Amino acid sequence: MKFSNYLVGVLNFATIVLSLPVIGGGIWLASKHDTDCVRFLQWPIIIIGTVLLVVSAAGFVGACVGISCLLWIYLFVMFLLISLLLCFTVFVFVVTHAGAGHGLAGKGFKEYTLGDYSTWLQNKVDNAENWNRIKSCLSDAQVCKALNAEYPTTDAFSNSQLSSLESGCCKPPSACGYTFENATLWVNPTNVTADPDCLLWSNDNLCFDCDSCRAGLLQNIKQDWHKVAILNVVILIFLIAVYSIGCCAFRNARREGAFSFRGKAYA
Template identity: 85%
Template sequence: MKFSNYLIGVLNLATIGLSVPIIGGGIWLATKHDTDCVRFLQWPIIIIGVFLLIVSVAGFVGGCFGISCLLWIYLFVMFLLILSLLCFTVFAFVVTHDGAGHALAGKGFKEYRLGDYSTWLQNKVDNMKNWDRIKSCLSDTQVCNALNEEYPTTDAFSNSQLSPLQSGCCKPPSACGYTFENATLWVNPTNLSADRDCLLWNNQNLCFSCDSCRAGLLQNIKQDWHKAAILNAVILIFLIVVYSIGCCAFRNARREGAFSPYGKGYV
């Protein structure tokens, strides 16, 4: 009887520990300069982690002190939480499945196309009001500032390993045929009809209004969110195992007369 109490308490202590990497994953996303500009992505992870922490504390207290009402609430809410985490993890994998960089002949970097990514992600950056805010935030990160010093020549730039944001936002698409002056100064395009971004490029605002910049942001988001989804999937599997053991322990405790559904005490 006491063993069941302590087992339930220990299992809830484990779920308290599980909440830490979930919250940490959301905070990690918030510290990334790209996802910091798209705040709708990290908050679901942080909220789930905090909610798991609160519920696990309730289960821990209920298990250690035999407060059955807390345990009943814990088991019910934990089931809903696991279901929510499962739905969120599946959704994260689905929306980050599509999209990849396109390799270019003789170039060390890749280029990115907005249409390659999931419709849901595209809709988040297609809205002009949203994009104006995101664009302003990206500009403040000064993601393009160091390129001129790092890649002073055409050859150095062609062989560079640009990040998706740098490739999409700091230069015009290669198909436009612009001539390299420096990493952020391009002139004399030869094929403006190759891509609508060719007309959006200018040497003052660079390509922050381009679809390629939106695509570069989504590629970074995809990579970061995919990592967070993998972490969530691992935690979810462990959480289901812990919850299943907790249910068995709680059932055994009730069979032994340890808990009553009406409050603290014995049946």
């Protein structure tokens, strides 16, 4: 087997390895409470990673046994996958770039406003059917369960570093003026007109019907997806480099007659 065969085989093996972090990123997202409840983002990347793995394996076999048709398929599909992964990564950056927490005087945590986030994400959580499913999932995950034990006093709660989900879903907005009884029990609001969520707070259902809960969920999604998108950028750089070298190696292999088609030399 000539040098070009070995080179293309090694490059295909490299893309097999690179597909694993793509799949792993999707699995990591699916394992988290916030993104486990919102399945419209992690599955595309798991699918892309899986197809990349299968195609790379086909290219590796094609390089090892010198079957040019497999390598043609590999190069074509790899181009499509790189383009798809690039578009998907850009899309993730675009829909998650907006939105951030608002600091509060004397508080260790931030609060979140739904209108700060992209329209596409807002539409996903504004849909009643979607939100009922997400709300049920978050409730089952008991995202507020540990707060009472962790922050038993007003001062402890005020200085807490709540996650965006805890801040948005487990307490009423600070502007409402509720009195702290414990981390999930608030009474006697002094300004229920300060925020529409003030009237949605319930000591039984907490703030799972509030826009602040939707915003807290989107903030968590934004943070998680930025991590995965950065990983995707690194993987894309390597994939593009591997694909470019693979194209050159395959072209050289054709000139050398290194690959065969149906048992005949291919040049």
